[in-house]
Amino acid sequence: MLPHILLVEDNALVIGALRLLLEETGHRVSDASTIASAARVLRDDPPDLVLLDLTLGGEDGLSLMNSVDATSGVRPIVVALTGHDDSETFARCTAAGCRAVLVKPIAPMKLKGQIAEWLAERTVV
Amino acid sequence: MTRAFLDDVSAERLAALQEQNLELSRLVAELRNEAALRTQFLSNISHDLRTPLTAIITHGEILRDGILGELTSRQKDSVGGIIGGGRQLLDMIGEILTYARGVAHQLTLTRTEFSIDSAIEQVCALNESLIAKKKLELTVTIEPSLPALYADRDKISHILGNLLGNAIDFTLPDGRVWIRCSRGASTERGHVLRFEVGDTGIGIAPEHHDLVFREFAQVDASASRQHHGTGLGLAIARKFVELHDGRLWVESMLGQGSRFFFTIPVRSAP
Numbered sequence: 265m266l267p268h269i270l271l272v273e274d275n276a277l278v279i280g281a282l283r284l285l286l287e288e289t290g291h292r293v294s295d296a297s298t299i300a301s302a303a304r305v306l307r308d309d310p311p312d313l314v315l316l317d318l319t320l321g322g323e324d325g326l327s328l329m330n331s332v333d334a335t336s337g338v339r340p341i342v343v344a345l346t347g348h349d350d351s352e353t354f355a356r357c358t359a360a361g362c363r364a365v366l367v368k369p370i371a372p373m374k375l376k377g378q379i380a381e382w383l384a385e386r387t388v389v
Numbered sequence: 390m391t392r393a394f395l396d397d398v399s400a401e402r403l404a405a406l407q408e409q410n411l412e413l414s415r416l417v418a419e420l421r422n423e424a425a426l427r428t429q430f431l432s433n434i435s436h437d438l439r440t441p442l443t444a445i446i447t448h449g450e451i452l453r454d455g456i457l458g459e460l461t462s463r464q465k466d467s468v469g470g471i472i473g474g475g476r477q478l479l480d481m482i483g484e485i486l487t488y489a490r491g492v493a494h495q496l497t498l499t500r501t502e503f504s505i506d507s508a509i510e511q512v513c514a515l516n517e518s519l520i521a522k523k524k525l526e527l528t529v530t531i532e533p534s535l536p537a538l539y540a541d542r543d544k545i546s547h548i549l550g551n552l553l554g555n556a557i558d559f560t561l562p563d564g565r566v567w568i569r570c571s572r573g574a575s576t577e578r579g580h581v582l583r584f585e586v587g588d589t590g591i592g593i594a595p596e597h598h599d600l601v602f603r604e605f606a607q608v609d610a611s612a613s614r615q616h617h618g619t620g621l622g623l624a625i626a627r628k629f630v631e632l633h634d635g636r637l638w639v640e641s642m643l644g645q646g647s648r649f650f651f652t653i654p655v656r657s658a659p
Binding site: 275277280281282285288289319347349350351352369370371372373 | 436439440441442443444446447448450451454456457475476479499501542543
C-alpha cells in the first residue's frame with residue numbers, strides 16, 4: 265500500500281506541483297485547503313504524513329494540530345511548510361509538535377529523501 | 390488688565406492647547422495605523438507573489454531532477470534558467486519586504502547566544518558553489534577564544550551573507566574573498582566583535598562610499614546588471630547592524646578591492 269500524504273495548502277498551483285512530485289515518487293496524496301477539510305481527512309482517511317502550510321487564507325495552519333492529536337491510530341507525522349525562513353517560525357512550529365519545518369520552495373529530491381526517512385521512523389515507532 | 394481677564398485668557402489658551410494636543414495624538418495614531426496598513430499590504434503582496442513563484446520553481450526542479458524522465462543537457466540548462474530566475478525574484482521580494490518593515494520600524498531582534506564560528510561556517514557553506522563556480526579563493530580567519538554573541542543570529546547571518554554575496558559578485562574569477570572576525574577596540578559601552586568581509590574585486594571610488602548604503606542605489610550600472618539586486622541589500626545590512634547598536638562601513642578604492650567592516654557589541658545573555 266502506498267504511503268498516504270495529506271497536503272494542506274490553499275494555493276492550487278502549489279498543490280499541483282507538490283501533488284505531481286509526491287505521486288511520481290510513490291505516494292497517495294489527499295489535499296485540503298482549509299482546516300475544516302483537513303480535519304475531515306484526518307478523521308476519515310488518516311494519513312501517514314501531513315505537509316501543513318502555515319498560512320491558509322485567514323487561518324493559522326497550526327490550528328490543525330488539535331485534530332492531529334485526536335487522530336485515531338498512529339499519530340501522523342506533521343511537517344510545516346512556510347515561506348518564512350526565521351527562527352521564530354521554527355520555534356513556533358516545533359513547540360506545536362511539528363517534526364520539521366520546510367521553507368518553500370522545497371527542493372524535490374531533498375523532500376523525497378526526507379519523506380522516506382520520516383516514514384521509516386514512523387514504521388519503527 | 391484685570392485678574393478676571395487674565396484668568397479668562399489662560400483658560401482659553403489651556404483649552405486651545407488641550408485641543409491641539411488631542412489633534413496631535415489623533416494624527417500620530419493615524420500615521421501609525423497607516424504605517425501598519427502599508428506593511429500589512431506589502432506582507433500580503435509578498436505572500437501572493439511568492440506562492441505562484443514557489444509553484445513555478447517546484448515544477449522546474451521536478452523537471453530538472455528527472456522525476457518525470459531524463460532531460461537533455463540543453464533542456465536542463467533551459468529549465469535551470471527558469472529556476473534561477475524564479476529564485477532571484479524570491480530573494481528580491483524578501484528584500485523588499487524586509488526593507489518595508491525596517492522603514493515602518495517593525496524590525497525587532499530575537500536574541501540568542503551562539504558562537505560566531507558556526508554562523509560564519511554556515512554562510513560560507515551556502516556560498517560554496519558560487520565561490521567554486523568563479524574559482525575564487527575564500528579564507529576565513531577567526532580570532533581564537535572569541536566570546537559567544539548574544540544577538541539575532543538570523544540577522545547576523547543575513548549581514549554576513551549579503552556582504553559575502555557582494556564580494557563574490559563584484560570580484561572577477563580567480564580573485565580572493567575573505568571573512569575575518571576579531572575583538573574590536575573596547576568602548577565605554579563594553580567589548581565589540583569586529584567583522585571584515587573583503588575582496589580583490591572592482592572596488593568602489595571613495596566618493597561613492599556613502600552611495601552604496603543608500604536604498605535603490607548601485608554605483609555602476611553595468612555591474613548592477615550583473616548583480617541583479619534590488620539595491621536594498623546594503624541598506625538592510627546597515628539597518629540590521631544598527632539594530633544591534635553596531636556600525637557598518639566600507640574602505641575601498643576603485644580597482645583595488647573592497648573591505649566592508651561591521652561591529653557588534655558583545656552582550657551577556659540575561
